[in-house]
Amino acid sequence: MRFAAIADIHGNCAALTAVLDDVAALGIRDIVNLGDCFSGPLDAGRTADLLLLLDMNAVQTVRGNHDRYLLETPPEAMGRSDAHAHALLAPRHFEWLRKLPTSMVWREEVFLCHATPQQDDVYWLDSVSGEGKVVLRPQAQIERFAEGVEQSLILCGHSHLPRVVTLSDGRMIVNPGSVGCPAYHDDEPVPHDVENGHALACYAILEENERGWAPQFRTVGYDHMAASRLAADAGRADWASALATGRMG
Template sequence: MRFAAIADIHGNHAALQAVLEDIAALGIRDIVNLGDCFSGPLEAGHTADLLLLLDMNAVQTVRGNHDRYLLETPPETMGRSDAHAHALLAPRHFEWLRKLRKTMIWREEVFLCHATPLQDDVYWLDTVSGEGRVGLRPQPEIEHLAEGMEQSLILCGHSHMPRVVTLSDGRMIVNPGSVGCPAYHDDEPVPHDVENGHPLACYAILEKTGRGWAPQFRTVAYDHMVASRLAAGAGRGDWASALATGRMR
């Protein structure tokens, strides 16, 4: 079994297109998408049109927390990134979002979720200190969140940071990183920045071998300055910096 995992596109159509081209060039047809598809000051509508087309061709998607916000939050009370995306989405896009499941077992061996199995807005493999430092979550806490799951491979997103953690029983948890947002600021659970340090689009290839799962993280170059200028034009200097450099200004 060999397939690609993408996550956290956040409306970055150009990054998604580049990643899909890279996946196709590798001869991979099956893709799983771990959510947070549209939220951001970029091109939610174009991104949605592309994902709706792909959904008909072996792409399985689960719902992210920002996908949920787009459905459940009144537009007048949305955050800026969600509100920008909401204004660009058509009824068919919202109908597609409504059909997404929170979690999914894919091909009996792979568990898909956006963040954790029970919560779509909590980091699984990462933790934030009281001072706002982001680091690897302690192994016992990671293991606790995986209790009762039988699948040998577990995929999650949300933190935008590529990571792989092997559990004590041999199961593996992989975060493929973010296709479209290499850095961001969040206020929960305390104010903190997530920074990948580069502007490249990220995803992962998962292959099952005779020795178990072998994840391969890939980075893809695209015209990230076009995306950065889009964000700047929308009044989002924070996103403009993140897309240009992979760091918060």
């Protein structure tokens, strides 16, 4: 089995298009999408149209926390990134979001979720220290989140950081990184920045061979400065910096 995993597009249609072109150039047809599709000061509507088209071609998608916020939070109470996306989405896009599962088993061997199986807004492979440093989560905590998941390959997103962790029983957890948002600031559980340090779109290829799963992380260039200008035009200097440099200012 060989397929691509994408996550955390965040309305960045240009980055998504570049990743899809790279996937096609490699001859890969199967793609799974781990959620947080639209939220951000970018191209939520165009991104949604593209994802709906992909959905008709059997791309499997699970719902992320920001996808849930777009459905459950009144527009006047949304954060700026969600509110910007909400205003650009059409009824058909919201209907597609409503149909997405929070997790799923794909082809019997692969478990898909956005963050953890239990919650869509908790980092699985990473934790945040009291000083706001993002670090690898202790193995015992990672294993605890994986209790009850039987599949040999587990895919998650949410942190935007490409990472692979092997569990004590041989199962593998992979975060493919973020297609469309290489850096961001969050206030929960304490204020912290997540920074990839580059402006490239990230995704992963997963291939199963006689030795098990072999993940390959890929980065793809695109016109990230156009995306940065789009964010700046929307009044989001934080996003403009993240998209231009992969750092928060």
